[in-house]
Amino acid sequence: xxxxxxxxxxxxxxxxxxxxxxxxxxxxxxxxxxxxxxxxxxxxxxxxxxxxxxxxxxxxxxxxxxxxxxxxxxxxxxxxxxxxxxxxxxxxxxxxxxxxxxxxxxxxxxxxxxxxxxxxxxxxxxxxxxxxxxxxxxxxxxxxxxxxxxxxxxxxxxxxxxxxxxxxxxxxxxxxxxxxxxxxxxxxxxxxxxxxxxxxxxxxxxxxxxxxxxxxxxxxxxxxxxxxxxxxxxxxxxxxxxxxxxxxxxxxxxxxxxxxxxxxxxxxxxxxxxxxxxxxxxxxxxxxxxxxxxxxxxxxxxxxxxxxxxxxxxxxxxxxxxxxxxxxxxxxxxxxxxxxxxxxxxxxxxxxxxxxxxxxxxxxxxxxxxxxxxxxxxxxxxxxxxxxxx
Amino acid sequence: xxxxxxxxxxxxxxxxxxxxxxxxxxxxxxxxxxxxxxxxxxxxxxxxxxxxxxxxxxxxxxxxxxxxxxxxxxxxxxxxxxxxxxxxxxxxxxxxxxxxxxxxxxxxxxxxxxxxxxxxxxxxxxxxxxxxxxxxxxxxxxxxxxxxxxxxxxxxxxxxxxxxxxxxxxxxxxxxxxx
Numbered sequence: 001x002x003x004x005x006x007x008x009x010x011x012x013x014x015x016x017x018x019x020x021x022x023x024x025x026x027x028x029x030x031x032x033x034x035x036x037x038x039x040x041x042x043x044x045x046x047x048x049x050x051x052x053x054x055x056x057x058x059x060x061x062x063x064x065x066x067x068x069x070x071x072x073x074x075x076x077x078x079x080x081x082x083x084x085x086x087x088x089x090x091x092x093x094x095x096x097x098x099x100x101x102x103x104x105x106x107x108x109x110x111x112x113x114x115x116x117x118x119x120x121x122x123x124x125x126x127x128x129x130x131x132x133x134x135x136x137x138x139x140x141x142x143x144x145x146x147x148x149x150x151x152x153x154x155x156x157x158x159x160x161x162x163x164x165x166x167x168x169x170x171x172x173x174x175x176x177x178x179x180x181x182x183x184x185x186x187x188x189x190x191x192x193x194x195x196x197x198x199x200x201x202x203x204x205x206x207x208x209x210x211x212x213x214x215x216x217x218x219x220x221x222x223x224x225x226x227x228x229x230x231x232x233x234x235x236x237x238x239x240x241x242x243x244x245x246x247x248x249x250x251x252x253x254x255x256x257x258x259x260x261x262x263x264x265x266x267x268x269x270x271x272x273x274x275x276x277x278x279x280x281x282x283x284x285x286x287x288x289x290x291x292x293x294x295x296x297x298x299x300x301x302x303x304x305x306x307x308x309x310x311x312x313x314x315x316x317x318x319x320x321x322x323x324x325x326x327x328x329x330x331x332x333x334x335x336x337x338x339x340x341x342x343x344x345x346x347x348x349x350x351x352x353x354x355x356x357x358x359x360x361x362x363x364x365x366x367x368x369x370x371x372x373x374x375x376x377x378x379x380x381x382x383x384x385x386x387x388x389x390x
Numbered sequence: 391x392x393x394x395x396x397x398x399x400x401x402x403x404x405x406x407x408x409x410x411x412x413x414x415x416x417x418x419x420x421x422x423x424x425x426x427x428x429x430x431x432x433x434x435x436x437x438x439x440x441x442x443x444x445x446x447x448x449x450x451x452x453x454x455x456x457x458x459x460x461x462x463x464x465x466x467x468x469x470x471x472x473x474x475x476x477x478x479x480x481x482x483x484x485x486x487x488x489x490x491x492x493x494x495x496x497x498x499x500x501x502x503x504x505x506x507x508x509x510x511x512x513x514x515x516x517x518x519x520x521x522x523x524x525x526x527x528x529x530x531x532x533x534x535x536x537x538x539x540x541x542x543x544x545x546x547x548x549x550x551x552x553x554x555x556x557x558x559x560x561x562x563x564x565x566x567x568x569x
Contacts, residue, residue, distance in 0.1 A: 036407070038411070039406070039407050039411065040403045040404075040406050040407050041406070042406055042409055042410075042411050042412050042413075043411050043412075043413050044411045044413040044415070299400065299403060299404065300400070302403045303396075303399045303400050303402075303403045304396065304399070358393070359391060359393045359394070360391065362391050362392035362393040362394075363391055363392050366392060
């Protein structure tokens, strides 16, 4: 066989492996999330199907596949069917570019599906394409709550995409490349990125919660306001595909955070003194970091209530974006005007001061998103007809 | 400060993660009921003579707001009486599907014969199986109709899925519940 066919087959195999792995992780993630949420609410959680409820994901999958697949009369059939496929397709594609270990560590093959020089840019582009799935799904349902959910999600994703993109600019300037390999190697030499870009990490974390539609930013599916948002008219396997996309996005966001700020697939360097070579073990470190971030996602969901929609938008535009911009400008200045140890010291100082200021002024800044944008005297408060009953 | 409040909340949820869950795994573990809980009726007997307290007066049926009780009275055999009075209930039926467990029969009863017990596990498949007769409710009969049927099928004793904190009320003479 010619070499390119073998390469193609290996890549195909890896792609299928990643897809299957992600979907299994999604299935068990739902169980782990339900169990952890239950324990945080002093309940037991699902423990009936199989030992400790371990077969619950299987039961859920069988149920999803064999349920009646409803289509609304007013729905645009083609787009309605295509939307969940777009969502899950983009979510799965985005994960493929993330390296899980050094080159050649997967039985001689490279532990990633594709490797682009524009790694981070491509990932951000693909994940934002996933919004189309949600938005088109909401629009094609031909019903009012889904379209509200779809509009909310597109507005929210566009707003937080900016904060997210801007927060990693400083990091990209430091590394000088958007390739995940370059970023990981840079961190292996200089130490984890979170030390130099603490503020950026905080902003990226908040944006990730908004990008993956997780609490406290899960406005597109706010049950109390718009039923289930864009999911309202979906059932059976299409609904499951949307859920899959959400969880895969969450896993991707965790992996990106681990890769950008926590050294990627490499373990902490100080452990090298105890067991030589431990930091270079592939997979284990990345999986541990992903698990830690996934736990954080669940933990936050168990704790925080949902934001109000207008406050969510103002929070993104009035706080996240300016702070990310300031961080970028200051990082650029530090890189331009200092070198060596002074640069490291200044970057650490910038990160710590940024976070300290954000914490210290967290009450003062609340005005930014709680104050109404429209001045009250401009609004005619007397209603056209008496309120309450016709 | 706002962010610190969030951190405090996160700390609370993390702490609860390591607390023992308060869930009662009901069919396996027994649910705890209070003695005042009104469940299936019990027809009590006089402690010494072992005669039925019910004299078939139908006052419970008259008091019942859901018309769930049917009583037919008959004369006692003087040589071998069922109840201490002149008459006794030859038929005493309560339709558990109609019963709203308000306890007004218990209040109306002049002899304290019908008492609300604590049993509540009466789910069954047929309408006719919900009409409980005298022999289903007299003191000493443990478990509901479906529970007894299930126990007979498996050859095991009836297992009640609850316990009563502090034991059953004093009016439930001779009734024992797991504790």
